[in-house]
Amino acid sequence: MSAKCLDQQGRWRNKVVAFRMSPEEDELLETAVRLSGLTKQEYIIRRLQEKEVVVTGNPRVYKALKKELEKVLSELKRLKKGEDVPEDLLEVIRLITITMAGMKAE
Template sequence: MSEKRLDAKNRWRNVVVAFRMSPEEAQELNVKVSLSGLSKQDYIIQCLLKHEIRVVGGMKVAKKVQVHLDTILEELQTLDESDRGIDVEELLVQLKHVLDILQSDEKGGNHYE
């Protein structure tokens, strides 16, 4: 069993919260978590407790944004070549998340919801 650790506010986190998601919802959550720079646990807790999500800019986040944009570009290029049933709406959701982060960073806010 792993060693017990306290969170940042010196609390034990020993309550498990679980829920089901569709594959599309899980993918959208994974994109948001990846682009936020937080752990999935911290991201979900912040969202559920209606705290503001702050994206910490840096090389790690910039690399993840680049990877997501490269993936979207590849999928869009294959869409041009032949329609293989790529879900364009899913790509647009991912692009919107990236744009939200970039726009909030331009305004000096470094956060998004």
């Protein structure tokens, strides 16, 4: 049995919520979580409650940014001239841009 856990407001988190995603949706979620520096649980809860996700620069976030930028660069190099950029890749680029802009403002 897993250990009981209180959240920041002292509430027990003992309810489980599960849902299905496509592999593409999962990859996009994983990317957003990595770039946020939050746990997946905290990221999903904040997004569902329409709370702002504030990214604090730390080594883990910088490493995630570097890896995601490398993936974007290799994907862009793979595209043929004149080929449209896939929506998923544009979403990752948007997330990276928002993350870096927020960190720059600090």
